[in-house]
Amino acid sequence: MRYVDEFRDPEIITRTCEEIRRLADPGRHYRIMEVCGGHTHAIYRFGLKDVLPDNLELIHGPGCPVCVLPMGRIDDGLALGKQPNVVFTAFGDMMRVPGAHGSPLEHKAAGMDVRIVYSPSDALKLARNNPDKHVMFFAIGFETTAPSTALTLMRAKAEGIRNFSVFCNHVTIIPAIRAILDSPDMRLDAFIGPGHVSTVIGCRPYEWIARDEKKPIVVSGFEPLDLLQSVVMLLRQLKEGRAVVENQYARVVPWEGNRAALAAMAEVFQLRPYFEWRGLGFISQSALRIRDSYAAWDAEKVFDVAGVRVTDPKAAQCGEVLKGVLKPVQCKLFGRECTPERPVGALMVSSEGSCAAYYNYEHRKAAASKRDLAPV
Ligand code: SF4
Numbered sequence: 001m002r003y004v005d006e007f008r009d010p011e012i013i014t015r016t017c018e019e020i021r022r023l024a025d026p027g028r029h030y031r032i033m034e035v036c037g038g039h040t041h042a043i044y045r046f047g048l049k050d051v052l053p054d055n056l057e058l059i060h061g062p063g064c065p066v067c068v069l070p071m072g073r074i075d076d077g078l079a080l081g082k083q084p085n086v087v088f089t090a091f092g093d094m095m096r097v098p099g100a101h102g103s104p105l106e107h108k109a110a111g112m113d114v115r116i117v118y119s120p121s122d123a124l125k126l127a128r129n130n131p132d133k134h135v136m137f138f139a140i141g142f143e144t145t146a147p148s149t150a151l152t153l154m155r156a157k158a159e160g161i162r163n164f165s166v167f168c169n170h171v172t173i174i175p176a177i178r179a180i181l182d183s184p185d186m187r188l189d190a191f192i193g194p195g196h197v198s199t200v201i202g203c204r205p206y207e208w209i210a211r212d213e214k215k216p217i218v219v220s221g222f223e224p225l226d227l228l229q230s231v232v233m234l235l236r237q238l239k240e241g242r243a244v245v246e247n248q249y250a251r252v253v254p255w256e257g258n259r260a261a262l263a264a265m266a267e268v269f270q271l272r273p274y275f276e277w278r279g280l281g282f283i284s285q286s287a288l289r290i291r292d293s294y295a296a297w298d299a300e301k302v303f304d305v306a307g308v309r310v311t312d313p314k315a316a317q318c319g320e321v322l323k324g325v326l327k328p329v330q331c332k333l334f335g336r337e338c339t340p341e342r343p344v345g346a347l348m349v350s351s352e353g354s355c356a357a358y359y360n361y362e363h364r365k366a367a368a369s370k371r372d373l374a375p376v
Contacts, residue, residue, distance in 0.1 A: 003251065017228065020056070024235055030235075036194035037067065038222055047361070061324060068280065078099055080136055083303060085134055093352075123137040137167070142172065143173065150265050174205050202258075271288065322354075334363075
């Protein structure tokens with residue numbers, strides 16, 4: 001398959017791994033953060049950790065939107081869904097994310113009208129077809145998904161559909177990277193830049209990371225060779241003492257971003273003064289709210305929102321894992337109280353969550369090989 005097979009070619013992968021070993025200084029320990037949850041998933045899925053030198057550590061970043069959403073926002077959204085005649089709609093990966101009083105799926109089992117949609121326009125269609133109900137879409141995601149929410153709101157306004165609203169939880173990636181870099185317990189050498197987000201925002205917004213922080217950043221695709229080539233590009237920069245933004249994923253990511261998507265976002269959204277991120281705390285100008293010109297479709301204006309704040313269970317170490325300070329397996333609950341079947345934290349729910357990725361690929365693999373080795 002084009003754009004897949006050539007990025008999984010074993011011979012080129014072998015040569016690229018040799019190049020990585022040649023470039024990596026054995027006297028140095030490298031800490032490279034992959035910002036995007038999709039990259040974390042790909043790294044575990046393809047076993048890339050196993051082909052990298054031991055002195056090259058990949059740190060998982062905060063780029064899983066479900067994982068960084070604080071529990072209080074989930075509870076607020078579910079409280080709106082409990083209002084009479086309201087249909088709660090969300091993407092499938094939100095359904096098992098636990099709030100303080102259960103997940104959307106558990107609320108559905110208890111009788112709430114909860115429906116999975118594949119896009120915000122599906123939710124709008126539901127509103128169009130059910131004029132006697134109010135359909136609320138729980139919007140989540142980085143700049144990757146925000147344009148489709150914006151376009152749906154523009155459509156709702158153009159058609160005058162008033163029984164539809166959006167509970168907006170869209171966040172932006174740049175302030176999260178800034179918060180990571182400002183974190184005193186974090187030491188990083190370089191970044192693998194997010195591929196999906198960059199299809200919308202382009203590469204320019206990362207320039208300060210190279211210029212001011214002197215950290216190389218390479219925007220990467222999601223196939224094994226994409227990620228390994230990105231590591232090569234980063235190691236070359238580090239070896240040569242350079243720090244610039246490079247685009248390994250040029251077949252998809254335009255340097256200037258997607259102007260139409262950015263224009264739709266600018267029409268509908270504005271930055272919130274601050275927003276709470278799970279594990280990272282309050283970050284200023286890090287999330288989007290719906291502009292007043294779309295207030296009639298803003299669930300936070302249509303309904304009263306309590307603004308619940310919930311602290312994570314004490315033993316859960318989602319915050320440290322999100323910041324890359326701890327590996328998933330170092331959380332006290334990993335694989336015992338917290339599993340993909342019974343998740344305590346959101347990082348164990350989303351396929352982009354580092355705990356779920358680690359559990360599904362590394363942990364199961366280790367458990368299987370233990371079983372194979374057990375005497376019969
Ligand atoms: S194992 Fe569970 S509780 Fe621990 S960090 Fe991961 S998601 Fe959070």
